[in-house]
Amino acid sequence: MSLTRMEEPAGGAPAPGGQALANGPGGAEPLLKLRGISKHFGAVQALYGVDLDLPAGHVTALCGDNGAGKSVLTKVIAGIHQPDHGEMYWEGRRVHIRSPKEAASLGIETVYQDLALADNLDIVQNMFLGRERMSRFTLNEDSMERAAAETLAGLHVTTVRSIRQPVATLSGGQRQAVAVAKAVMWNSKLVMLDEPTAALGVAQTRMVLDLVERLKGHGLAVMVISHNLNDVFEVADRVAVLHLGRMVAQGWLSAFNRESVVDFMTTGGSTREVAASGSNQRRD
């Protein structure tokens, strides 16, 4: 992929005045919109008035150096942390996400690299954990097995030998695939993946990136946290860059190149031509 893609952003012409370009084609409201989100832990201010838009049917890459606030922002959306200030809008409606359960009921699923699955349980048990199907007083194993198999097949996850194999025996990429399939099965609308490919080899990374594409194809909003600019430029439609708790740039991928993303990540600004095209949101 070229480093300086300059074609028109998918959402139309760059917005004047440095506004975030979040609306999907046709100017639709983003699925999730954050405005002015702040969060501190004691003396540490982790987030300063962060704005973020996550449109449906698009992949947004959340980038930033270590400690930039990516995981804290993800946990605010996932209902694990409560923001000190700011507003969240889900499908245009103001919401307060007070717990992971409330996030799940809206249709928000988070896939963490290591914490997502229970090692000692098999694939079907993991996918239905806490939401088991019952027939009278017993588990409806056939129905759960069928749904799990169909979901995996629908996502073209074909490398697992048996859906009854314990998750401990899966490769890192297969684990990610099961975690993503679980999110899809529960009719999620937003899936957030925190460093999904950090520990993966080339083939497994390929599989996870393909899955991300498929989620997008199903019309979901996807947020991918990544340090890996190859991944970002391969799957993202939009880029959002945090620097020391501030959202320093946000826009369609075509407004960035690798160098400008690195500039924003490391210094909070960029003077590069592509990034200065007016389609990024700058906050000082």
Ligand SMILES: Nc1ncnc2c1ncn2[C@@H]1O[C@H](COP(=O)(O)OP(=O)(O)OP(=O)(O)O)[C@@H](O)[C@H]1O
């Ligand atoms: N529970 C917490 N208590 C206190 N400080 C925290 C807590 N969680 C995060 N922080 C602080 O908030 C800041 C942002 O942390 P965060 O984990 O979001 O970074 P990150 O962008 O995810 O970094 P990395 O790329 O290393 O995962 C850091 O200074 C961190 O020390």
Ligand SMILES: [Mg+2]
């Ligand atoms: Mg993190």
